[in-house]
Amino acid sequence: MAVLRVRGFALPEGEPVDLYADGDRWTSDPVPGAELVAEGWILPGLVDAHTHPGANAPGDPLDLDILKGDLRAHLDSGVTLIRSPGLADDPPDWFGQSDDSPRAFHAGPWIAQHGQFMPGWGRRPDPADMPAVAAEQAARTGWAKVVIDWKPGDEVMPVDVLREAVRRVHAVGGRLAVHSQHAAGGAVAVEAGVDSIEHGMGLDPALLPLMAERGIALTPTLSAITEHLAQILADPERARTNWHVPGASVHRRLAAAAVEAGVTVLAGTDSRPHGGVAREIRALVAAGISPHEALAAASWTARSYLGLQGLVDGAPADAVVFAADPRADLSQLDQPQAVIVRGKRAHRRPDPH
Template identity: 65%
Template sequence: MTVLHLRGPALPGGEVLDLWTDGDRWTTDPVAGAELIEGWLLPGLVDAHTHPGAEQPGDPLDENVLRGDLEAHVDNGVTLIRSPGLAAEPPEWFGQDPALPRAVHAGPWIAQLGQFFDGWGRRADHDELPGIAAAQAARTGWAKIIADWQYGDPHVPEDVLRQIVERVHAVGGRVAVHSQRPGGGTAAVHAGVDSVEHGMGLDPGLLPEMAARGIAFTPTLSVLQDTMPRALAQPDSPSRRERIRSVGAHPALVAAAVEAGVTVLAGTDTRPMGGIAVEIRALLAAGVPAHDALAAGSWSARAYLGLAGLEPGAPADAVVYASDPRTDMAMLDHPRAVILRGVRVR
């Protein structure tokens, strides 16, 4: 294996570092003859909300599609993904293939009876949800709950979500919750879930509680904004008005979450894969400071998911740019090098 030598200002601190690969770990011990790569150094990018492996909602998991989706992530500097919901339990190579991103996942989605996409996930009554979630988290570390679905549908009650959290935490797992309506988001936060996904309509008054309890927020901002033209073209209805209102308020909510100290994670949610730079720039456009927007798709997300950044002994993932991407976010589309598990893959 070729030893790599990275040199340059390293984020988040900006200090100039010299790092060498030692297999899948960084070291500061010099290695003669190593391949030198210079530039601005970032811990490998993270997409914290992506659903690879299926072309359309309800489609079965396709291993060829899954591999292609993961290759698209790597091509764009993503070295770690979190999949809070997959069409099925993934193959054994998922997250282990040396040429593809590291991965954590929640297996198939878990929803109330009568909700979520046909063909995807597990639907169960309230008495069954905690046990199903705990069994999933025991296998993979995460469980993903659909707390609310269509306009007017009842959300999962707070007491049920609290039972889910207790059971999942008891096996050492974490709970991610899909919420796009105020009631579901409020119940999720009060129940003490580990992350709120999408979070449209979330009461800004809950942000201090989220920060205090370490509840992360993955706003999937860019994809929600992309749905606005379609919503505007629909006939008037309470559902349309709610969506327009909540999507319109989402950027300010995200900026307020960062200001309140909530851990905000960058996640793309939908196809095409590999669009993490678009999401990071959407956070910036929403008023999130450039440093924090980049953190949401790099070092902060890695820390939240249990991986260190550019330091001795940490997993050897990095993206190298010609200049500081915080001052020119267009740089995210043009990495000079992508290092994954100590190997230059781009």
Template identity: 65%
Template sequence: MTVRVRGYALPHGEYVDLYADGDRWTTDPVRGAELASGWLLPGLVDAHTHPGAEKPGDPLDEQLLRSHLNQHVDAGVTAVRSPGLAGEPPDWFGTDPDLPRAWHAGPWLAQHGQFFDGWGRRADHAALPAIAAAQAARTGWAKIIADWSVGDDPVPVEVLTAVVDAVHAVGGRVAVHTQHALGGVAAVTAGVDSVEHGMCLDPGLLTRMAEQGTALTPTLSAFQSMLPTVHSRPDSPVKEWLLGGASVHGDLVAAASEAGVRVLAGTDSVPHGRVLDEVRALAGAGMRPHDAIGAASWEARAYLGLGGLELGAPADAVVYREDPRLDLDQLAHPVAVILRGRRVR
């Protein structure tokens, strides 16, 4: 059945009246279209999620992958970016009409001796640029683990720079996991496309990130949720590092937004479908509610090359009874979820 959405559309707040013509929005009326009206968002995005595995090291499970993606749709998420998966996804990943659009970077790429056992691919520095470029040529993204635990050496800046050059040469983009200051310096200096987590990132790098278009996906809610557990651990260098970085991570997010860095909402957590937790965390850190919602909607969609509620754009939308900028809890209660021009919830 054809879908029609009508109401005040964010981010601009102007009144729109759109019909889905297949997977594209149009203003041409369609007789008998099912109407959903209210406050409209152009589809939510979880920009950092790893569906298909329950815990680190588990193999990719297709049944679990479908379940996790359904949880995202239930929350109004119409697109996901998976910077790292437990295995190569099935052909229906990102194309199934009932599940979110999807971008992924294949397996994580890490140095020998780092990252979770059973996950990702280890590579020598000399081989890393070619491996990353081959991955990005297939899926559009490569994900590098730039640093890992306390005392580990990060990927050198010259190696990350070579990775960026090789991936960009094939038209791809590079996402980098970093949670240490030196890894953050290397990632930003190399000009990566997105910094994932960014804990312990030097705030002095934020201006450069904004200028070169490096996005930040802070996964703030995941850090906040782990803090009570970290506090209860015995004293150790790892505890000191986690507490020192996670406790001020919200301040970094607020400073990044103020500096003009594109902040993306990503959950990096189980259960899936909890992007609202990240929006709340971003707003609680000091981002304007408008910008916190944008990080999970129009800003993330623009970053992935998706349009909003406009003529010719992909026909995704989430409908709410009230303006979610005035009450973030509205995000937990969508009236309708429209995906690829179909009402799926």
């Protein structure tokens, strides 16, 4: 197999690099005969930290053909790493391992309370059993995902139950993500010391410094929430009564405040079609976050949070290369020059347009 080579300016520092894919690891030691596949501005791969591939609609079973297509769409967009905090079922062994897939972390099926979450999806253990279920999942895949609040008026998961889940998950070396879209749920999540809050709509901004101190990440799924808000506001009657409006209306400010407070913010799309991480990056920038920080949330910061190094010797051989600096021109995100994952070039499908 030919050794691949990339050359250019590596983000985040923008320093010149010349890297060779020695199997699945980068090296700066020259390899004779290496194939120069791209020159330009190099990122250590894009990351979608909140995506649920494999099912067309909420409640649908996991479909392997849909899963393959979704993963390929991520890869075509320059995403070389995904985190799936919840799937319709346990994925096959090739998930995140095949040549047509980004690397992948996942939390298996969601864990929810009785009477909450999407019918047909997830597990609903009794509260006393939930910490053990979460720990068993994290021991298998590194992550567990718990839905701690759902609709207005639904019971928020008790903090003692969630705190015990965190303790048990950490004891097996795993991490715990939680779905929260109400202020009460966000408060419980921070108090319990979870590892990441997904969505976080309605989160009290006063909790952001404590999140930063405790290393609790926020994945605001900003593009999905703001696009849904726009649909609601298009119908004045619906806008007057829909519970999403107050939290969604200030969600941009929350995301920007989180970055300002030093919270690790992760880019996640939570939407179909897959491969739309560029929309999330643009949504973060529209919220007032600098292009550098928005790209960090979708690349080097997210990779570091998930335990992968960037463009250094010995790091996983992943990269996406752009002709120009995407921080200065976000349109570059729509046209990667090359995508490399596991030391191999991902051949992009032709643009249907």
